[in-house]
Amino acid sequence: MALLEVNNLGISFGGLRAVNEFHLKIEKGCLYGLIGPNGAGKTTVFNLLTGVYKPDEGVILLDGEKMIGKKTIEINKAGIARTFQNIRLFNDLSVKDNVKVGLHNHFKYSALEGIFRLPKYFKMEKAMDERAMELLSVFDLDKEADTLASNLPYGKQRKLEITRALATEPKLLLLDEPAAGMNPNETQELMETIRLIRDKFDMTILLIEHDMKLVSGICEELTVLNFGEVLAEGKASDVLNNPEVIKAYIGE
Amino acid sequence: MKNMKKMNKMTRDNLITYLMVFVLFLVMQILVSSGNVSSLLQGLLVPLCAYIILAVSLNLTVGILGELSLGHAGFMCVGAFTSAFFSKCMVNTIPIAGVRYFLALLIGAAAAGICGILVGIPVLRLKGDYLAIVTLAFGEIIKNIMNILFIGRDSAGFHFSTTDARALGLLEDGEIIINGPQGITGTPKDSTFAVGVILIFVTLFIVLNLIHSRSGRAIMSIRDNRIAAESVGINITKYKLMAFSVSAALAGVAGVIYAHNLANLMAQPKNFGYNMSIMILVFVVLGGIGNIRGSVIAAIILTLLPELLRGLNDYRMLIYAVVFIAMMLFNWSPKAIAWREKYAAKLKRGKKKEV
Amino acid sequence: MSFISYLINGISLGSVYAIIALGYTMVYGIAKMLNFAHGDVIMIGAYVVMTAVTGMGLPPAAAILIAVIFCTVLGIVIESVAYRPLLNAASSLAVLITAIGVSYLLQNIALLVFGANTISFPNVLSIPALSLAGGELTITGEAFITIVSCIVIMIALTLFIHKSKAGQAMLAVSEDKGAAQLMGINVNGTIALTFAIGSALAAIAGVLLCSAYPTLTPYTGAMPGIKAFVAAVFGGIGSIPGAFIGGLLLGIIEVFGKAYISSQMADAIVFGVLILILIVKPTGILGKNIQEKV
Numbered sequence: 001m002a003l004l005e006v007n008n009l010g011i012s013f014g015g016l017r018a019v020n021e022f023h024l025k026i027e028k029g030c031l032y033g034l035i036g037p038n039g040a041g042k043t044t045v046f047n048l049l050t051g052v053y054k055p056d057e058g059v060i061l062l063d064g065e066k067m068i069g070k071k072t073i074e075i076n077k078a079g080i081a082r083t084f085q086n087i088r089l090f091n092d093l094s095v096k097d098n099v100k101v102g103l104h105n106h107f108k109y110s111a112l113e114g115i116f117r118l119p120k121y122f123k124m125e126k127a128m129d130e131r132a133m134e135l136l137s138v139f140d141l142d143k144e145a146d147t148l149a150s151n152l153p154y155g156k157q158r159k160l161e162i163t164r165a166l167a168t169e170p171k172l173l174l175l176d177e178p179a180a181g182m183n184p185n186e187t188q189e190l191m192e193t194i195r196l197i198r199d200k201f202d203m204t205i206l207l208i209e210h211d212m213k214l215v216s217g218i219c220e221e222l223t224v225l226n227f228g229e230v231l232a233e234g235k236a237s238d239v240l241n242n243p244e245v246i247k248a249y250i251g252e
Numbered sequence: 253m254k255n256m257k258k259m260n261k262m263t264r265d266n267l268i269t270y271l272m273v274f275v276l277f278l279v280m281q282i283l284v285s286s287g288n289v290s291s292l293l294q295g296l297l298v299p300l301c302a303y304i305i306l307a308v309s310l311n312l313t314v315g316i317l318g319e320l321s322l323g324h325a326g327f328m329c330v331g332a333f334t335s336a337f338f339s340k341c342m343v344n345t346i347p348i349a350g351v352r353y354f355l356a357l358l359i360g361a362a363a364a365g366i367c368g369i370l371v372g373i374p375v376l377r378l379k380g381d382y383l384a385i386v387t388l389a390f391g392e393i394i395k396n397i398m399n400i401l402f403i404g405r406d407s408a409g410f411h412f413s414t415t416d417a418r419a420l421g422l423l424e425d426g427e428i429i430i431n432g433p434q435g436i437t438g439t440p441k442d443s444t445f446a447v448g449v450i451l452i453f454v455t456l457f458i459v460l461n462l463i464h465s466r467s468g469r470a471i472m473s474i475r476d477n478r479i480a481a482e483s484v485g486i487n488i489t490k491y492k493l494m495a496f497s498v499s500a501a502l503a504g505v506a507g508v509i510y511a512h513n514l515a516n517l518m519a520q521p522k523n524f525g526y527n528m529s530i531m532i533l534v535f536v537v538l539g540g541i542g543n544i545r546g547s548v549i550a551a552i553i554l555t556l557l558p559e560l561l562r563g564l565n566d567y568r569m570l571i572y573a574v575v576f577i578a579m580m581l582f583n584w585s586p587k588a589i590a591w592r593e594k595y596a597a598k599l600k601r602g603k604k605k606e607v
Numbered sequence: 608m609s610f611i612s613y614l615i616n617g618i619s620l621g622s623v624y625a626i627i628a629l630g631y632t633m634v635y636g637i638a639k640m641l642n643f644a645h646g647d648v649i650m651i652g653a654y655v656v657m658t659a660v661t662g663m664g665l666p667p668a669a670a671i672l673i674a675v676i677f678c679t680v681l682g683i684v685i686e687s688v689a690y691r692p693l694l695n696a697a698s699s700l701a702v703l704i705t706a707i708g709v710s711y712l713l714q715n716i717a718l719l720v721f722g723a724n725t726i727s728f729p730n731v732l733s734i735p736a737l738s739l740a741g742g743e744l745t746i747t748g749e750a751f752i753t754i755v756s757c758i759v760i761m762i763a764l765t766l767f768i769h770k771s772k773a774g775q776a777m778l779a780v781s782e783d784k785g786a787a788q789l790m791g792i793n794v795n796g797t798i799a800l801t802f803a804i805g806s807a808l809a810a811i812a813g814v815l816l817c818s819a820y821p822t823l824t825p826y827t828g829a830m831p832g833i834k835a836f837v838a839a840v841f842g843g844i845g846s847i848p849g850a851f852i853g854g855l856l857l858g859i860i861e862v863f864g865k866a867y868i869s870s871q872m873a874d875a876i877v878f879g880v881l882i883l884i885l886i887v888k889p890t891g892i893l894g895k896n897i898q899e900k901v
Contacts, residue, residue: 089476114467114468
């Protein structure tokens, strides 16, 4: 059984068909790319997968479990985490606290235990600190643990957002244009990071990307979206050589 | 090792705040006992404690949760009236002032906290500045209700009315407890400066510890980016409601202090109306949004400032207003901030040259 | 007949709220700030009229004109000195709090100049009462003028915004400040113009308000100011027809609440209805719903 299975997904915004009969099948451990021209509906698909938008119709199954009708936080608890096209960090919290918010549902103690500093507070905070530092060190962010998130350079903010998403221990990680605004060196580093995530965390990753170098470099399978519909899908090399796809990207 | 350092910095910050309040308390006590404080200023000490608690609790809503509330005085009003009602009824039943006051505190805080939940449940689901408007409305409604509420008690039990005291139809042994616009007269004056300061400590303890905990991080994550918080599984409504109801309950505590310091508790615009809510908000913003210690300092300065300016008589409030606007411009205008930073950098360089 | 006369009273009071609410809503639409000193500009306008009529013996029309000019200038000064430096501040609360400071300032200036005593406002709108339905129904001259002024102002303002270049600039600035600037619109000038119009309207509202309730203290403007803010929220803040509808509704609810439910509970009723409306329709009656893009 595939980890993520999407069928016949569709949504309209005031008469505009943004996504139509969308389908997707991602096997566990796969690095999957979702590409397509601007305005094709890629981010809308992400928003449908994470419950930000409610689809008009369709089925989303994660590990066989129905995701449609669940709220964003329930979907996160079920195992889908994401990053955003325009970075969304908790700017006035430290880098470590950003990750600790991600750990929120895995290290629990009540508000009263926190206010009265009961033993469980110290135990859980210590465990959270250790886990957060462990995650941060994977991404070389451990030296900046006490920096305010907003003070990080751009590339590190992207990494922190990924770290925070991973802290929620997802089964599936959605990355929305992780290389946007990066220079070639940073993109190169990011590719290595994404591979590292897949190998080290045994993660399944679905990413939206425009940078063709990144897509062809790391994605094993691809789905091409055009005008809200699936134009092509399959092995990355096959899809990228598909004349339809080339036409959609470059024009006639 | 680094973790320890961070931990220390956090606790050190909190300790400074506690210590500051304690030193201020000592200084005031010494000044009072040596007779160096005017009776007017002495009369301000207990209300000052209430204002500090209000400012700290409102900062939890405005600075930590990131929602604007314009009706904080309404929650204070609820705490004041419920607790004064309780104390007046129980004055003979529970003769030990300490026990009675403790119960009054619990009742005042609980009543205000419940109002916070009632206001918060429908409103906090909405996005935007609705909390500001609804809390403003709530504050005015509470004030209005307190002005038309008459409650009396006699051997037959409690009597209610919304018209006047006579409509209560009390027996001869009856007494009026809440007398409409005249409010509650004869609440035991159990609040003292020392009790007020202890309650400031309790408030600081609750708020600071809440902020530096799992729940506090969740609350601040909503403030910083609601959509991202949702995406990592933070229950928005739960934590918004938690912050807001704790904030309301603490405002209720301030109300208890305030009510038990007055011979005659009335719900007037100046003590429980919109003006009061705004004054507390002013403390929070001038002290620094999200800066708990700043709220304490701003509440102290702004409460004492008009008294210190008293020598200027008629011009007192005018000067207060001008100073106020100037402080806001100096603190918040981007140009003023840039100028300050430039100046600070110059000073630093100058010092380095000297070395 | 009493129902209809209550209704007329409500519309008349609502017209005053609507005129004040226009000032709130326009400033909010353009500068995205709640100008809490707006109510106090009303009070200043009323004092100016009173001084001009009682103190200098000017005819009412001249007095009103002076008040309008005075408040317009006042509005521009307040905006440029106290608000403009803070429009790009890190927290949007900063300018709101400064507005509260300005409100204190205006009240205390009035307190110093005119004292805390209640002053009776001169009769400047001397128009005989209209008698309808064979004398069973009378509309006071003040009510009549108030309603007519409100309608005239609404029409004039709508025309100004949709037909004039300056009005179009206002719409553009309220939509997107940055884009408007790139299109060559003088953003600061447009904001100042908005304050000028809002303050001029406040002066007129002051005259109408004090003619209907002829007492004047430095705090006269505070409560109508808050109520008008509520009216603006009622109708959907930022929307001009919304302010009109919200103002009228608020006035009618208040008068009916006083007449049929409880005169002391009128404020609680008004604010209670506000909460209900916001829970049912969070953006107000005519407000636009803007969804944050993810």
